[in-house]
Amino acid sequence: MKFQPVIGLEVHVQLLTNTKIFCGCSTKFGASPNSQTCPVCLGMPGALPVLNRKVVEYAILAGLATNCAIAPRSVFARKNYFYPDLPKGYQISQFELPICIGGHLDIEGEWGTKRIGITRIHMEEDAGKLVHSDIPGMGSGSGVDLNRACTPLLEVVSEPDIRSADEAVAYLKKLHQIVVYLGICDGNMEEGSFRCDANVSVMPVGADKFGTRAEIKNVNSFKFVKQAIEYEIERQIELIEDGGKVVQETRLFNPDSGATRSMRGKEEAHDYRYFPDPDLVPLVISTDWVEEVQGSLPELPEAKFKRYQEELGLPAYDAEVLTADRQLAEYFEACVTAGSPAKAAANWVMGEITRKLNEEGKAIAACPVTPQLLTALLALIEKGTISGKIAKTVFDEMWATGKEPAAIVEEKGLVQVSDTGEIEKIIDEIMAANMGQVEEFRGGKEKVFGFFVGQVMRASKGKANPAVVNEMLLKKLKG
Amino acid sequence: MKITQEQVEHVAKLARLALSQEEIATFTGQMDGILAYVEKLNELDTSGIIPTSHAVPVENAFREDEVRPSIGTDNALANAPDRVEDFFRVPKVIE
Numbered sequence: 001m002k003f004q005p006v007i008g009l010e011v012h013v014q015l016l017t018n019t020k021i022f023c024g025c026s027t028k029f030g031a032s033p034n035s036q037t038c039p040v041c042l043g044m045p046g047a048l049p050v051l052n053r054k055v056v057e058y059a060i061l062a063g064l065a066t067n068c069a070i071a072p073r074s075v076f077a078r079k080n081y082f083y084p085d086l087p088k089g090y091q092i093s094q095f096e097l098p099i100c101i102g103g104h105l106d107i108e109g110e111w112g113t114k115r116i117g118i119t120r121i122h123m124e125e126d127a128g129k130l131v132h133s134d135i136p137g138m139g140s141g142s143g144v145d146l147n148r149a150c151t152p153l154l155e156v157v158s159e160p161d162i163r164s165a166d167e168a169v170a171y172l173k174k175l176h177q178i179v180v181y182l183g184i185c186d187g188n189m190e191e192g193s194f195r196c197d198a199n200v201s202v203m204p205v206g207a208d209k210f211g212t213r214a215e216i217k218n219v220n221s222f223k224f225v226k227q228a229i230e231y232e233i234e235r236q237i238e239l240i241e242d243g244g245k246v247v248q249e250t251r252l253f254n255p256d257s258g259a260t261r262s263m264r265g266k267e268e269a270h271d272y273r274y275f276p277d278p279d280l281v282p283l284v285i286s287t288d289w290v291e292e293v294q295g296s297l298p299e300l301p302e303a304k305f306k307r308y309q310e311e312l313g314l315p316a317y318d319a320e321v322l323t324a325d326r327q328l329a330e331y332f333e334a335c336v337t338a339g340s341p342a343k344a345a346a347n348w349v350m351g352e353i354t355r356k357l358n359e360e361g362k363a364i365a366a367c368p369v370t371p372q373l374l375t376a377l378l379a380l381i382e383k384g385t386i387s388g389k390i391a392k393t394v395f396d397e398m399w400a401t402g403k404e405p406a407a408i409v410e411e412k413g414l415v416q417v418s419d420t421g422e423i424e425k426i427i428d429e430i431m432a433a434n435m436g437q438v439e440e441f442r443g444g445k446e447k448v449f450g451f452f453v454g455q456v457m458r459a460s461k462g463k464a465n466p467a468v469v470n471e472m473l474l475k476k477l478k479g
Numbered sequence: 480m481k482i483t484q485e486q487v488e489h490v491a492k493l494a495r496l497a498l499s500q501e502e503i504a505t506f507t508g509q510m511d512g513i514l515a516y517v518e519k520l521n522e523l524d525t526s527g528i529i530p531t532s533h534a535v536p537v538e539n540a541f542r543e544d545e546v547r548p549s550i551g552t553d554n555a556l557a558n559a560p561d562r563v564e565d566f567f568r569v570p571k572v573i574e
Contacts, residue, residue: 017544024547033565037555038547054544075532082495084569097532130572135564143566146555271493276532284538 001241002205005233006213007162007198011175013154013185014126014193015058021125021152022049022092022280029191033131033145041150043087048279051076055152056099056283058184059123060293062154063100065178065300066118070290074099076123076280079272084144085128093155095274098122099283105178106302107170116171117159126151154184160199160210165229169222172196177301181326189220196225200232201246211236212246216260219253228253232260304329312342321350327364334371340378348374352395369398377405385409386416390462418465420472423456426464427476430455441477452477481518482511 020027023040039047063070077095103118131143156175162168176194179185186193201213214236219228231253236246251260299307301323308319322332328349335345353374357364369377377394380386386394386409397408409415417423430452431438437448456469487507491498498506549555552565561568 019544019546024542024545025549026546032552034555034567035552035565036549037552038550042555050540050542052544053541056541080493084567084572130569131566132571135566137563138566138568140571141561141563141568142571143563144569145566271489273493278533281533281535281537281540 003202003233003237003240004205004207005163005165005229006160006201006203006210007164007168007229008160008213009156009158009162009168009171010197010199011156011158011172012126012195012197013062013156013179015055015152015154015184016186017052017054017058017152019052020150021052021055021123022150025150027151031147033143034147036147037149041087042146043089043149049092049277051280051283052152055123056285057293058152058182059099059121059154060285060290061182061184061297062156062179063103063121064290064294064297065182066100066103066105066121066156066175068100068103068118068121070285071097071099071101072285072287073097074122074283074285076277076283077274078277079124079274081272083127084142085130085146085149087128087146087149091125091127092277092280093124093274094122099285105171105174107167107174109166109170111167114161114167116161116167119157119159121154121156124153124155125149126153160201165226165233168198168229169226172222172225177324181298181301183298183326189222192220195220198225198229198232200229200236202233202236202240211240212248214246214248214260215250216253217250217263221255224253224255227255227258228260231258235260298326301326301329308342312336314342314346318343318346318350322346325364331364331367331371335375335378338372338375340371340375341382344378344381345374348378348395352392356399368400368402369395373398373402373405380405380409384416384418384465386414387462387464387466389466390414390416393462414463416465417460417463418468420468423460423464423468423472424476426456426459427452427469427473430459431476438477442479449473449477481514482507 015021017027019025020041023038025036025038025041028036040049060070062068074094075097076092078090079093079095080090082089098120100121101119103121104115105118106113106115126148128144128146128149131145133143135143158171162171176187176189179194180187189195196219198216198219199213200216201211203209203211214232216228216232219225232251239246250263252263253260304323305316305319308314308322309316314322323329331353332345332349335349336342353364353367353369356362357367377391377398380394381388381391385406390409393412394405394408394414397403397412398405401408434452434455437451441448441452452473453466453469456473457464457466460469484503484507487503487510488498491503556562556565556567559567
């Protein structure tokens, strides 16, 4: 029997706010344990939560960017369960009335373009962190750090529209790119700022009823998502083929073995007894507010990708590389605005600039060559003042000193020689010194042409205009 | 009877309450009485009425995203039954 996997993803997006969702404690990562806590996030009796306005703004942004409708009225609910990292005994989340509903993302791949539905996006608080390390005195116990408790999260729930591990990864990458572009999440998967639970089931091909699903937790990289889903699909198919039955359960992915294993004892806890949180009043979002947020929505990668091809005439490859990162795209656009020809700017940004940034482990924001300086350099090439080759030397100098390219060219005497008299003199000398090769060329061995070009360029210290050299050399060699 | 003894046991377990057989019997009766009382509301036609999630007609209470001082680690841990360094210490969670 052939099986068809069915996958739905729940993604937790940690929001880049300064403070927690319901109190003024800092959300800064890496502080000493329990130093960023207060009665609200410690769950002290009588302490009351107050909603961070920024969290709502970010949720609206995320909803608009993923084609969701923004609910005019939404309500916070308590999700009740006991765990040592949850001080109140409930998590404040949204249940029946989430803030965003009914969106979608289009993913591209070998399957063409496919639309993955987004059921909902809701706001909630994160739990604290359990530490199981061997801190002296901890003995057989665990440590609880509540700095992370009450950190704002968005949970983005997809429809079960995903049919393979590759589709799941494409969807995740797209969502990841969007939240990072929006500036609402740092996207750091290792630190848990963007984490994913996968609901995986299999059914016989052609069946119309989904199989029983398992929920896989703890997958914190794109690579692990692929591995975990592929493993789980395989496990379920084998189980069914051996006459077994998939049970609905939570499974934990182990990155070391690449396998998932059952987390027993979580089943009964699935009865969360949600109810509206009486401590938080309903959230009413006016169309004015939605429009205001809409106005601050940046151009998204998908739209940029299209515009770079249609308006700037870039090939799809360039458009994809440049739009992958918002800062890179903005740098490129600043070059074009400053007057750089789009294709030349794209080549330099993807080539020299990316190379230097990688070499020095820098982000584009720290690039010492500003878009204005790069544009000035490109103008020198365009005018024929310097050759493309010399431009690289000038670029390295700009990188090191931050000087204007024209100043560097003058200082180092790098102006391109296009004067035919001067170039002719060099060619004559080279030909006279290499009569053997001249004869070879004239005898039909055209490959030696490259040798002459190299010699002339070297004699001119790279300053000769290559186009002029080529033309004149050909004429002279042919006699 | 709307409420069964099993339901009371289930809810008690979720709330981590250890009830005696006697208590279970008492609460089953009491909870059943409460539900029967509230059941009266079903006699009203409430279709077309937004469910009430809050008794007070207030909406949109926000704070701005500005950091306020936390209470400090020692204050946070002052009531902890067990503390190791700057952590609350809890029994190991089984997994």
